[in-house]
Amino acid sequence: MSRNDTSETLPWMRAGTEHLLAVVDGIPDGDLTAPSALPGWTRAHVVAHVARNAEALVRLATWARTGTEQPMYPSPEARDAEIEETSGRSPEVLRAELAATARELDEALGALTPGQWEATIRNAQGREILATEIPFLRIREVWVHAADLDTGASLADLPAELVDLMLDDVTATLSGRAGCPTLLLAPTDRERVWRIGDPGATPAPVVSGPGESIPAESAPLGEVETQKAPAADLLGWLTGRAPASVLAGTPPELPRWL
Structure with a gap:
């Protein structure tokens, strides 16, 4: 699965949209103002962000269709102000805008020629x-922010192929951040490992799951797989959506993902 293969990513985008809408529909109106899993944001802020993000991506689709540059946001400050203003709207309006902007994005993408x-x-x-x-x-917005609403949805809801694609993306992003440790990540429910950090450095211990870390140079893949650590837990830790306690030993601090 490739992040640029729209025959695969468009269906996952649509499935994620349905998943997010179902999660939001399950939140009583009065609970939308409760804190989300993101510091400083209520659930309404999360919904507002995802709705405005759809509009921002429509601008990118329009740029691609017309050739006229249309940035996602005028500035980070404008983006933040828009989210803050939108979060104060009524639950009915928030829900309607979340669904409507998702449809508009799907239509804008559907209008693109090869x-x-x-x-x-x-x-x-x-x-x-x-x-x-x-x-x-x-995809990143709808699936990850569904978990951020803190209603029981989690990254474990992602299809396995999508977890792998997200791990590809997140490990590449983190590896480009200052202060990223060099680690091998070995999900017990996969037949491969991921790596973060300096590609030329000697890997630190394998991060796999509850139990003791195994030095990379003495850790055959079969041994790593016997430990209990779903790929979704590793993804949760890398993205700041799961505590370090889901992993082996005491893993190092990570830079911020996004």
Whole structure:
């Protein structure tokens, strides 16, 4: 599965949207103002962010379709102010905007021709990407923020293929951050390992799951797999959605994912 293969990412985007909408529909109106799992944000802030994110991605799709540059957000400050303002709207409006903006994004992506999908645009961080990456950007929003609503949804809800794709993305992102430790990550429910940190450095202990860390140089994959550590737990730790206690020993501190 590739983050640029829209034949795979568009269905996962749509499934994630349905998942998120179901989670939000299950929250009583009065509980939308309760704290989310994200510091300083209520559940309403999370819903507001995902709705406004859909509009931002529509701007990228429009850029790809027309060739006229349309940044996701005018500035980080404008983005934050928009989320704050939206979070104060009524539950009925919040729910309606979440669904409507998701539909608008799906329609905007559906309007792209094969050539327009290959257009070069820029994400919110200013990095050049192909328009084919837009569905993956949305995948991260709908699936991860469903867990952030703190109602029982979690990263374990992600399909296995999507967990693997997210691990590919998150490990690559963290490895480019200052202060990222060098680690091998060995999910017990996978036949592969992931790595973060300096690709030229000697790996630190394998991070697998509850129990003791095993030095990378003496840890055959079979031994690592006998420990209990689902890939979703590793993804949760890497993205700041699960505590370090889900892993082996005392893993090092990580830089912020996004």
